Amino acid sequence: MFRVENVGDDRLDITISGKLDAAEMRLALDELRTKSVRIEAGKMLFDVVDYHLPSFAAIGVELSQIPGMIRFIRKFQRAAVLSDQQWVKKISELEGALIPGLTIKAFNREDREAAEAWLEG
Incomplete structure (x- = not known):
């Protein structure tokens, strides 16, 4: 499952669970682009x-859309990741170190309020 919700003018809330296949990945990427059209200096x-991990076909879809995803990611300055899976938190923060202009911080799922406060800070 992949769900994207606009929260205010500058924030997207994204819920991810399970394993994405190619069709779900295509829909997810389209939804991210559509719901972020008006966002500048945003937060996720x-x-x-x-x-x-997504299927190999889903990864192929994601790789085929790299130019659009680069434009998408440039709209955001901060991302908070809520997860109880340690490997997800580590990979998320590593991604943040590799993407210029985007800071990513991971939190336990029970720490949603702290994550939201960090996004606004």
Whole structure:
């Protein structure tokens, strides 16, 4: 499952669970682009629930859309990741170190209020 919700003018809340296949990845990327059209200097809150790596076909879809995803990611300055899976938190923060202009911080899922405060800070 992949759900995207606009929260205010500058924030997306994204819920991810399970394993995405190619069709779900295509829909997810389209939804991210559509719901971020008017966002500038934005924030994202990812709630990662029982996440599994996407299928190889889904990764292929994501790789084929890299130019659009680069434009998408440039709209954001901060991302908070909520997860109880340690590997998801570590990978998320590593991604933040590799993406210029985007700071990513990971939190336990029970620390949603702290994550939201960090996004606004």
